[in-house]
Amino acid sequence: MTRGRMGRHSTPKAYLDAQFTYTNDADGGGTRGARVIDSACVGNRVWYAAVEILENGVATSITALICEVRWTPNAKDGYIFAYKDMGENAGPCSDDCPEKILRLLPPTNNECALDWRRRCLARLRRRARRVEDGMRVRLPQPLTFSDNHVGSEFLVVKRGSRITFRSENGFGHYHIRNFRDLPWIVVPQTKVHATIFAKPPAPAMTA
Known part of the structure; x- marks a missing residue:
């Protein structure tokens, strides 16, 4: 879409936060909707969100929503933004969801969602490893x-x-x-320490 199609939203995160927070009239009466609890757009590449599913204004469940993002604000043809959305139950390939989003998700029995969450947690553990100079x-x-x-x-x-x-x-x-x-x-490194010799005993004093 063009910048004009994004309306008042200047970033992918702002647009998607608004896009997935909504309330619609349901067939047979009542309303259905969703509300973004928290989100992050990692590197303007992937948008991750914890989203409440609403029935008549009441939250019935929470799930993760993922959008693959294409963001080219200087595109010559003016089409600067595109996205593809999917739920965690689809088993998304992108797995760098921030911990703050994962913490908001309730337990699930869906195997695809569980696999995605495990991959995200494994990546978080890898990125948390300590890196030291000389290692x-x-x-x-x-x-x-x-x-x-x-x-x-x-x-x-x-x-x-x-x-x-x-x-x-x-x-x-x-x-x-x-x-x-x-x-x-x-890789463990063997460090050679300098040898420290004990001082020789002091000479005995003669009477």
Whole structure:
């Protein structure tokens, strides 16, 4: 859609929050609707929301709603925004839902939804792992870089929140895309400590 079709909404999150908060007249009387409790649009790529399903203004259930987003605000043809919506029961491929959304969801028996929630939680655990300067890490598969270096073990170079890598021998300067999402492991390093010798006893005093 164009910016004009988005109305007063200037971001995908604002538009989708409004789009999925509504009340409609139901066949046979009464109303049906939905209300977004909380949402996040991760990287303007995927919108995740915990949504209440309403019957006559009363919440009957809560579910997760996911929208794949295409956001190109500088598109030359003017079509800057598109989305595809699905419920968690469809087993979405995107699985970087924030923890704050997952915490709002009640238990479910739907296997597709359970699989999606497990994948989201596993990704959150991977991203929460501590990364320290000088740490040696190993990836499950070797990576090839533009300088033709091929390797699966790297030394972490951390400066504030910025993380880069050197080869296992300490050479090069590499970037690994989406490193925190990868299933890397820490390689234990043997540290050699300096030997400390005990001081010789003081000579005995003669009478």
